[in-house]
Amino acid sequence: MIVALLGLHVVVGAATLAFSRRLGRLGLVLGAVPMVAVVAWLLSAAGGVLDGRPVVGTLEWVPSLGLSLDVRVDAFTFLMLLIVSGTGTLVVAYAWSYFGRGPEAGRVAGLLTMFAGAMVGVVVADNLLFLYVCWELTSITSYLLIGIDDQKAEARAAATHALVVTAMGGLVMLAGLILLGQQAGTYSLSGLLSSPPSGTVTSVALVLILVGAFTKSAQYPFHSWLPGAMVAPTPISAYLHSAAMVKAGVYLVARLAPAFADTGMWRPLVVSVGLTTMIAGGLRAFRPFDLKQILAFGTISQLGFMMVLLGIGRPETTAAGCALLLAHALFKAALFMVVGVVDHQIHSRDIRELPQLGSGWTSIKVAAVVGAASMAAVPPLAGFISKEMAYGSLVDGTGGDRLVLVGIVVGSILTAAYSIRVAVALVGPAAVRTEEPAPLVAPSPAVAFVAPPVLLTAATVVLGTVPLVWSGLIDSASGALNQWSPTHGPHVHLALWHGVGPALVLSIVTLAMGSTVFALRRPFARWQAALAPRTTGAEVYDGVVARVLSGAGRITAVVQSGSLPVYVAVILATAAAAPTVALVTGGWWSGWPDAYGRIGQLPVAALMVVAAVAATLATRRFVAAVLLGTVGYGMAIFFVIQGAPDLALTQFSVETLSVVVFLLVLRKLPDRFEKPAPAMGQPLRIVVSLAAGAFVVVMALAASGARTAAPVSQEMVEQAYPKGYGHNIVNVILVDIRGIDTLGEITVLATAAIGIAALARSSAKPRRSGVEHHRREVGG
């Protein structure tokens, strides 16, 4: 069933994309179908899944690679699916009004559906490789979504930035997943969690996987792609950066934490990165004036918070993390939508120039205030419940927990402060405004436009005031994560009032301090401007990209030198060095061969060596050609000595012919060799040459002792006359046994002859070539 739902996303997404022009915004209706179907399926399956009976399914894909579409929906996946598909449905409804009759609605719908399908795949996958495939599909679809406005260079750059960072993290993660799978002997996620491997390899694998999760969930120092991605239309930001894409990393960490939190670097790494992200993101949220940018850094900060809670891997913090996941999706999506409505109507989201929103905007203002309040953890809202759970889960712990708690409180104070900033900017902008706004002439938004954020806000209020509604869901979800851990932990009960305790005190302190920070925003801003690092993450990314490109340019300049001799030297040096090393380090030595065989070899050898060295050193073309001929005649004598008269005859005639051809050409060329600029240094040239010679000697010596079987030619000798009717066995081999090869050889010679004729007969001066002609035209 789930596999079918996945398929539905793909089919509907592809169809919507294919007909996006014709469908227009009707595509949004079509695109919502799979998301609604998932929600409907969730409701029908809720009873069993939440009672701890996961729904599983499988579809073989590439069995030989251990790759199958294993799916498994337990209560935590249920929670994720609710967020992904529930928010997705509302986002699509919101997009209906946002895009109106604009041309991009159809494309956005198709891509959103594809993206939602990939996201559903990530959370239902029970196979590490399947999960990875879906993971990268979310990267690719989000690339297309962020860059939807492909006429804008800014959008294209932001989309590339997101893709480069998340896909690179994904590749690192793939290495980790494979290491982990090999270590565990299974690629099944549930199998892995039920009997987790350990050891050094596992620790390394986990760090690699965490890098993937950090890039995806925009953790420091990989966060810089997320603020840039805000160039996308707001519905896309609301979906990708509140509910879906960025939660994939958090999801994976949550899945693995109960089994692996104690292994290697996991806990210190996740907690330190998460806390850094939470605090740095919170600080950074004060600086931009663009509401979407503020929300973007707020999202980064909240993702750090979730990373910490779900990464610690203990039942209490995990439960708090689950609650935060849902609460964050509700308030962040609502806030993005609110900002989108304001931007759409007023064409500005700069808090320095927003006008006072009047009548007709009440619902938007309420949604803004409630969303921001939930983000700041004001009771009685969903955000408050999750944050108090987080405080409660860490208050009773060890010294390390206390330290984490301090970090979270600091992060939450900042969260409260920038939440107030967002709310004030939308409700009472005079307090944060620095410029006189244009009078508000824009119409208030239509009911359909406002409905999705209002629905999300209503959910925030309901979950906050009646915690019983989601208590069971969070309990089951965190229970599913801790399914295999030895300590299941107590059941979770969500409540608004936990009595007067440290958690409540901390909540009050957080809100009070947050308000103070906001009240002192002007000195705070000055202080921050003085202390904050001058370099932003985006600039670091740009710098890295520029370095990589210039480095690639430099490497190309070296590797692709354009000099034929250099290429040949590299090839020959490799061809000489690699086999020689392999031979010498292996058991190659089988003793010295005879010094010489037939006595005639000695004078021939002396003749050939002298002629070859002389030909190499010759400064006159004619001399070199004749000396090469001498080597060739030496070869012929050698053939005679070895008992190969056919070869000797051929060598004599070919060598004579070669010398003739040489002389024909040398008649034209100057007598002495010129001295063009050498392609490489003389020592290098000599070293490569000697290496090639050494390789030949070593290879021949190794081969001399390597024969183990009788020569195949024995049978050829026996059959030459009876079958081939030839007394000359070499001839029989050439024209009979290897007849086809000889035909090929003749073909090669014929081709060479045609080429030679063409080269020799063409006119003396070449016609101007096409390339040169073109260059002249463009003046290059």
Add this chain to the structure above:
Amino acid sequence: MTLVMVLVAGVLSSCGTYLLLGRQLSRVVIGIGMLGHAVNILLVLSGGDGGRPPFDGDDPAGFADPLPHAFVLTSIVISFGVISFLLALAYRSWQVTGNDEVEDDVEDRRVATHGQGGAE
């Protein structure tokens, strides 16, 4: 195999490689010729220490191995084809440019000098 001919093959390969790494096409041709000779020596040696010419009717026990001979025969002829073609190229190069120099690829040199500053 005999040590002395193995060493001859080694010397021919070194000389051939040295010539191959030069810039004058006519020297490259000579280098290729030498490399061909070196390989042919190895092929013949792989058939053992030689013997009487392999003609049917004699006692097969004293024959040189005929199979390497067949290979070498092919190799000699192909080497001749290659050398002739390269000489024709050298001739053509002289016709066009006035010498037989193997020049660097202009386009690649341009990439090398301009590419240092990063993407274009």
